[in-house]
Amino acid sequence: MDHVTISKFLSLVLRHDPEAIGLQLDKNGWANVDDLIRLANARGRKLDRRIITDIVASSDKQRFTLDDAGVRIRANQGHSISVDLELQPLTPPSVLFHGTATRFVESIRTQGLQKRQRQHVHLSEQEATAVLVGQRHGHPLVLTVQAGKMCSEGHRFYKSKNGVWLTDSVPASFISFPD
Ligand code: HQG
Numbered sequence: 001m002d003h004v005t006i007s008k009f010l011s012l013v014l015r016h017d018p019e020a021i022g023l024q025l026d027k028n029g030w031a032n033v034d035d036l037i038r039l040a041n042a043r044g045r046k047l048d049r050r051i052i053t054d055i056v057a058s059s060d061k062q063r064f065t066l067d068d069a070g071v072r073i074r075a076n077q078g079h080s081i082s083v084d085l086e087l088q089p090l091t092p093p094s095v096l097f098h099g100t101a102t103r104f105v106e107s108i109r110t111q112g113l114q115k116r117q118r119q120h121v122h123l124s125e126q127e128a129t130a131v132l133v134g135q136r137h138g139h140p141l142v143l144t145v146q147a148g149k150m151c152s153e154g155h156r157f158y159k160s161k162n163g164v165w166l167t168d169s170v171p172a173s174f175i176s177f178p179d
Contacts, residue, residue, distance in 0.1 A: 001046060003054070003058070006051060006055060007059060009040070009045060010063075010075070013031070015075045021036075021039040028083060029075065029079065037049065062162035062163075077161075077162065079118065080119070087158035088158070089158060092157040092159075094147065095146065096123035096124065096144075097142050099132065099133035099134030100137060100140070108143070112169060112174075112175065120166035120167060121170055122166060123164070123167065123170075124165065125165065144175070144176040147167075155170075156168070
């Protein structure tokens with residue numbers, strides 16, 4: 001299996017469905033690396049410690065963290081299952097970007113941005129990153145979010161270890177829509 005396939009597998013079990021291989025995450029989203037390897041191998045997914053270390057180090061988006069002892073691994077963001085990533089509220093830049101698809105825009109105009117299946121709405125500092133995120137859903141469209149204003153009005157923001165900004169929801173009044 002190539003690294004992209006394994007990375008997607010790790011995202012699946014560490015963010016969404018650990019039970020798919022009988023894995024348990026603790027309340028902070030950590031899985032024991034030896035358990036992960038054993039359970040994956042039992043289901044025909046060839047994994048070993050070296051592959052995991054390589055993927056953690058080389059993942060384009062730095063999606064995963066190994067703890068200092070190399071005993072546990074977790075995803076840095078993107079969960080649909082409820083985990084406490086122990087993130088502290090942080091003041092965001094005045095403007096952040098959200099990449100979406102054009103087909104969602106009318107709904108976002110009325111409902112604002114909602115977290116859907118995930119634990120947070122995901123926002124990025126770079127417009128170019130938002131384009132890539134939006135492309136995953138269809139024809140991309142980048143929305144500008146007045147994050148500084150939101151924060152000053154009491155909305156909490158967090159930044160994941162790999163630099164993704166997270167918040168609970170973005171009311172439509174804080175979103176600039178392109179013409
Ligand atoms: C849309 C990737 C209609 C929202 C990326 C998005 C990211 C609405 C979709 C991370 C809506 C949810 C997350 C509303 C939001 N009406 N559509 N009211 N509110 N939406 O995949 O942000 O590669 O759950 O615009 O880089 O696309 O996996 O979220 O299009 O950081 O590491 O509902 O996933 O990271 O889609 O992506 P997603 P996302 P990884």
